[in-house]
Amino acid sequence: MADPFPRRPAVNIDFSDVTYRVTTWRKFKPAEKKEILHGVSGEFRSGELTAIMGPSGAGKSTLLNILSGYTVRGSGGSIRVNNDERGVSKGLEEFKKISCYIQQDDMVRPQLRVREAMSLATHLKLGCDIPGYQKKQKVSELLGMLGLAKSAETYCKDLSGGQKKRLSIALELVTNPPVIFLDEPTTGLDCVSTTSCVDLLKQLAEQGRTMICTLHQPSAMLFSKFSHLYCVAEGQCIYQGPPAAMTSFFQSFGLVCPQYHNPADFLIEVASGDYPRDLDSLAQAADNLALKRAICLDKNDNADEKGIELYNLQSRKKIKQTSDNDLVSAKCLPKPASMWLQFFHLYNRNLIVVRRDYFQILLRLICHLFIGVIFGYLYQNVGNNAQTILANFIFVYGSNLFLHYTGQMTVLLSFPLEYAILTREHFNRWYSLLPYCLALFLVEVPLQLACALAYLLPGYYLTAQPFETARVSTFFMFNLAICLTAQATGFLSGALFPVTIAVFLGPVLSVFLSVFGFASKYSDINAPLRPFYNISYFRSAFQGSFYSLYGSGRSDLPCSEFYCHYKKPKVFLDEMELRDFQPVQEICYILFVGVISYLFTLFSVWSKLNRR
């Protein structure tokens, strides 16, 4: 039987003249173009562990982002994968299939156990072509290989920093990608974990992968473990080659590493300008060094100046002759799960997370129930009395406002956190956006409905609203609709704005929209503000809830006084200009706003994820 996890073909990446420009905007000043990478070149080979080093702000992460395809906009130059030009329209998506990018923050879902997280990754990435028992074997094998076997049943939130990093790597190794990018994999780890992390990366490289990571200042011992070094200073490459040859390279420029000095520290000091150096000559020499290396590796030969020129010519030709050579590796990758399967696994994952977060869910339910009882008690029996119709008006308004606020805020705050994990998983091609969103909405919607019911049931009963099927169902329908639409607008605000702005905008919008129809009738509103009245879905819900209680020919209300002005509910409805209220039309409008908000959320998340 064919090996379901075959060894992937070697993938070499070379790049030339890579630039990166950003436009910076400053208050009251014209936009400025800033170049961060000034045309760097180099080659990263399969079987090598490459460290991109340099002082803070030198452009390491920027280079890694460009090489991995995480950043595209603003970048220039040429990137070739096994001599095939990798463009934006051609090759990038294929390249993403054979590579993975492990970012600095280990975005693992805290509520899952290590084995569960791994199983999910195998189900999503390996689809149905590989039988379950082989997936299980793969998980155990990877956990063993990365030293996580003993932590298989530990919750991700309880893992140490080093273990989280190893888990992040294990999750991506499921498809055995031949190229792995890592952004500062050792940051935040103690020296023992750092050593074991680098040993692991070296082991993965020795198995034939192309391992590229950014690094700060490693110890001398760690430094020597890397097979290839790429040093960036102020957006230029000042050294590329084996660590052992680094000091002699700088020595030829009169930059001498003091005896007993950590060579990694020396490298950073040179890059930071602690030693007087000419960046341009260093960059030129580093480029030549790279060419010599390329010739040696390709031809197993020594390279002199003439050889370099010849090689330059040949490699240019090689680019033009791009054949269906390869991103071959992409063709032998496992087929990922179908959309439905992705939805199934993601939905299951969300259910597990909700179950494990039961305290938070319970708290949400209890709070709704508690407020429902308190409000109901406060406005006890106002629903069946001609003298308390105004109090009931306020109760209905308060209920709508409460449900709108809770529906919106819960997701508005949690979605940005969710987004960080989504970015990592989506970039590494775990799943598509549609099944992800569907699985998220289908967990959040029932939860929000349950919370709304926990509030409405005691509130409705205690305030003695009419127990007629049509009225009860219409009242509940309007309240649940506002709650779901508020949730949808919460998702949208969370997707569009940073959380600091979203938490402010959400409530402001709710209160603003709620004023129309409650504190003011249509005829009282100035003409320029009337469009707000018309578009306020909050107004629709509030008027709909109230109309369901008093409209449709409700009989006279009990009155204990000699005269009650609102004995006939129609009088109040007339005063509030609600006589011609169209419940069906209005509920459709609320749901329409909800659906549109969901669609916009989907679109804005999609465009954010694909804006590279």
Ligand SMILES: Nc1ncnc2c1ncn2[C@@H]1O[C@H](COP(=O)(O)OP(=O)(O)OP(=O)(O)O)[C@@H](O)[C@H]1O
């Ligand atoms: N979108 C951007 N707009 C403006 N400046 C940017 C942008 N992206 C990066 N930079 C700047 O480019 C420089 C290089 O950033 P980069 O994150 O690549 O540095 P780094 O070498 O990885 O640093 P560190 O080790 O501290 O992470 C920094 O000065 C950073 O401020």
